Amino acid sequence: MFENLKEQPADKILMLMQAYREDPREQKVDLGVGVYKDASGNTPIMRAIKTAEKRLWETETTKSYTGLAGDPGFSDAMVNLVLGDSVPRETVAAAATPGGTGAVRQAFDLIRSANPKARVFVSDPTWPNHLSILKHMGIEFVPYRYFDNETRSVDFTGMIADLHQVMPGDVVLLHGCCHNPTGANLNLSQWKAVIELLLEREAVPMIDIAYQGFGDGLDTDAEGVRLVAEKMPEVLIAASCSKNFGIYRERTGLLMAVSKDASRTKLNQQTLNYLNRQNFSFPPDHGARLVTMVLNDEELRADWAAELEEVRTSMLGLREQLASELQRLSGSDRFGFLAQHRGMFSRLGATPEQVETMRKDSGIYMVGDSRLNIAGLNKTTVPILAEAIIKAGI
Numbered sequence: 114m115f116e117n118l119k120e121q122p123a124d125k126i127l128m129l130m131q132a133y134r135e136d137p138r139e140q141k142v143d144l145g146v147g148v149y150k151d152a153s154g155n156t157p158i159m160r161a162i163k164t165a166e167k168r169l170w171e172t173e174t175t176k177s178y179t180g181l182a183g184d185p186g187f188s189d190a191m192v193n194l195v196l197g198d199s200v201p202r203e204t205v206a207a208a209a210t211p212g213g214t215g216a217v218r219q220a221f222d223l224i225r226s227a228n229p230k231a232r233v234f235v236s237d238p239t240w241p242n243h244l245s246i247l248k249h250m251g252i253e254f255v256p257y258r259y260f261d262n263e264t265r266s267v268d269f270t271g272m273i274a275d276l277h278q279v280m281p282g283d284v285v286l287l288h289g290c291c292h293n294p295t296g297a298n299l300n301l302s303q304w305k306a307v308i309e310l311l312l313e314r315e316a317v318p319m320i321d322i323a324y325q326g327f328g329d330g331l332d333t334d335a336e337g338v339r340l341v342a343e344k345m346p347e348v349l350i351a352a353s354c355s356k357n358f359g360i361y362r363e364r365t366g367l368l369m370a371v372s373k374d375a376s377r378t379k380l381n382q383q384t385l386n387y388l389n390r391q392n393f394s395f396p397p398d399h400g401a402r403l404v405t406m407v408l409n410d411e412e413l414r415a416d417w418a419a420e421l422e423e424v425r426t427s428m429l430g431l432r433e434q435l436a437s438e439l440q441r442l443s444g445s446d447r448f449g450f451l452a453q454h455r456g457m458f459s460r461l462g463a464t465p466e467q468v469e470t471m472r473k474d475s476g477i478y479m480v481g482d483s484r485l486n487i488a489g490l491n492k493t494t495v496p497i498l499a500e501a502i503i504k505a506g507i
């Protein structure tokens with residue numbers, strides 16, 4: 114049997130990490146993998162998480178199974194964090210999943226069983242794992258224009274034109290905030306226009322929100338998702354706690370199915386439970402419990418929000434420093450987009466050759482599509498990157 118297995122394409126980001134590790138140069142900068150790093154290059158455990166972990170160790174009395182949808186307290190706390198009071202709680206079915214990836218995967222599974230003919234419209238570009246999971250599951254997907262490589266901002270005219278191809282029942286996948294890999298995001302009036310179009314086309318929105326709090330703040334980052342939940346009859350939301358709680362390896366996420374019609378929630382919930390049962394049975398609990406403790410304890414929550422705000426503003430500071438350094442070196446405003454983008458990533462709009470030049474000549478490691486992780490920088494490496502960008506002729 115094993116002889117029939119096909120070689121799978123290697124993960125480009127993991128290959129890049131390996132190449133970085135093997136590079137003997139002292140001066141090298143890793144802007145590859147999507148993990149937050151502080152100025153010293155560490156990915157710290159957040160203070161509130163550490164405290165919650167200590168408390169949990171002291172008070173947890175059993176490791177027996179939770180429910181199939183995980184701890185209901187986790188769902189409540191996360192529904193509140195993501196959706197605020199945009200929709201009544203009884204219209205939301207929710208289930209914990211192994212990370213945001215698990216939520217995305219379960220959402221696709223639900224789509225496939227509810228409407229095998231549905232196509233999933235995905236931004237071009239999107240997080241590569243969206244595409245590889247869709248391919249793996251045999252779900253048809255259609256890219257829609259999203260990024261204008263000239264202005265390095267959202268190609269909204271192209272996006273709307275392409276979304277006119279959506280048929281009733283098709284799914285449109287949107288990033289809640291901090292678009293990965295581009296860093297370019299919809300503004301509120303663009304969200305409204307997209308909602309109008311989706312209503313007209315009778316499409317189902319699916320929102321992947323993996324960076325709430327990394328862009329413009331916890332509530333502002335959720336404005337688009339909340340508006341969609343409020344206005345559309347149905348929406349699927351995949352939320353990740355990996356980044357904003359810094360608990361990457363704990364695998365903590367939540368899938369929400371929101372329906373205007375509260376009488377559907379029971380069946381939606383049963384379906385989410387059923388899908389969890391088929392794929393992994395019970396979701397991981399440790400990270401979910403920490404998140405619940407942090408969100409439900411006033412002091413821990415305030416400390417978490419303050420630390421998250423430090424993370425967010427430090428990335429904004431680096432963006433501004435990089436944009437102004439590039440303005441100085443190039444004598445033009447053409448890199449202003451770096452300060453406009455939000456979240457951990459920006460797409461530079463460089464060619465693969467230019468990306469390779471920066472790696473070879475300056476020890477700058479970024480993904481081949483010229484996505485750079487802003488958090489991989491610090492005050493000292495920003496000028497090094499700026500010089501490398503200019504030297505590569507970008």
Ligand code: PMP
Nearest residue numbers: 212213214240293321323353355
């Ligand atoms: N969606 C997007 C757009 C992401 O960038 C990520 C993280 N790379 C995820 C989902 C899922 O992350 P995780 O499974 O680690 O929670």
